Amino acid sequence: MVSQDQIQVMKAALPYVPPSGQRFLSVMAKMMELQNTISLFSKPRGEMSICAVENEKVEPLEMLQDIRRFCNGPTQERIDSLINTLVMVQILELSQDNNNT
Incomplete structure (x- = not known):
């Protein structure tokens, strides 16, 4: 839910980028995931409640x-x-x- 295709492509490309670029791409991917996470939780409850266990007894x-x-x-x-x-x-x-x- 927080990692889009473009983020996965960036992560997959990391080994092929020079070390100086690896740090930048890695931080950028994490920042994009953080933005997506914040966006998910700022929306109405509907989207995240799909993943939640509310009325069931959790084992x-x-x-x-x-x-x-x-x-x-x-x-x-x-x-x-x-x-x-x-x-x-x-x-x-x-x-x-x-x-x-």
């Missing part, structure tokens, strides 16, 4: 799995640990429910 496990796709390295490992912990808690809760019935 932490699902949210973490979605976020994990955009991480790597140590951050991804921390999220994996959180996911594993949540799964273990769910298993314990299920086993307690089964023991109580």
